[in-house]
Amino acid sequence: MTAPAAPADAPGFSLGRLVDFAKAHFNGPQARRTVARTATLAPGAEVTVLDLSELKGPVTVEGTDRADIEVRLDAALAGVDTADLDAQEKSIRVDLTASGPTAQLRLAQDGRGRRPRFEVRIQVPKRLKVRLGDSRMSAEVRGVAGLDLDDYAGDLRVEDLTGPVTGRYESGRAEFGQGAVLQLKTEGGRVRLERPASVTLESERTGIDIIDAAGPITIKEDYARMDIRGTGGPVRITGDGGTIALRQVAHALVIDATRLTVDAEIDSPVPTTISVKDDDVDVSLPRTGGVQLDVTVTEGDLRLPDGMSAVVAGPKQTIATPVAGGGPLVKLTLERGTMRVRGRSGT
Structure with a gap:
């Protein structure tokens, strides 16, 4: 009764329309x-x-x-x-x-x-x-010159960009096609990249799948769940919490994290440094080619392939030995957790 008059071309009031609106509300x-x-x-x-x-x-x-x-x-x-x-x-x-x-x-x-x-x-x-x-x-x-995400939330599919993906991605499922260059912050959701050119992520509680990267991967993570299959450049992971599975690692690998569960299969002899606190680490050595193995476990459990044995000094277990004639350094350090090193036969 106190509303302003409707526009001249708007339908007027009628009891029939009032009934229709009520039906629409319920039905x-x-x-x-x-x-x-x-x-x-x-x-x-x-x-x-x-x-x-x-x-x-x-x-x-x-x-x-x-x-x-x-x-x-x-x-x-x-x-x-x-x-x-x-x-x-x-x-x-x-x-x-x-x-x-x-x-x-x-x-x-x-x-x-x-x-x-x-x-x-x-x-x-x-x-x-x-x-x-x-x-x-x-x-x-x-097919555009780049993509900027301003706290974007929702599903996303990106292909054939000639410039980088930047900004912040909050939730949903994002898929990036071949050649993508990511310089992105993520929080929640799931990110999948197939054959990206390079990946730089700062990720919190995000699921990350990277397949056959063509260039470097750098991830600063906070309780992320990461799955990386195939490398085309160096890989560097830092942060706190979460899990990471790496397969077909053929380039330099660095992991420095706390409470991160690591499962890594090194496909080729490459420089490798894994340093973890308060979690478990499982590393498979290359099946071909040699490495120089250097392992230190403090206040934890060390499991080695048959034929290898550690030196025990108080809470610390160490082993430093060439494998298959030696090669790039594979340095594994763990504080409080279980370290398992798998040999060339997978055991």
């Missing part, structure tokens, strides 16, 4: 419609970033040879009747603007009725970088 929408909106923008040479940080809902971004940005929005509307859908459709806008180095996309609705479900497809000049924000959503990004 769900009675009418549905899909509508499309498009927008284009020719960005100047000064524009380097497309900002999508305010989007909510699925978005697909593809880099192309075109000179302009093209946006297509598909909106699924649900309401009590045709008049309700007409009002919702009229309120939807696609705003694509540019200011300085940034082009920005906003999807606007005046808030009347229930919020539509949006799905957005965007084609952009491949020279542009894309920014995704903290709105929970799902996104596919491919």
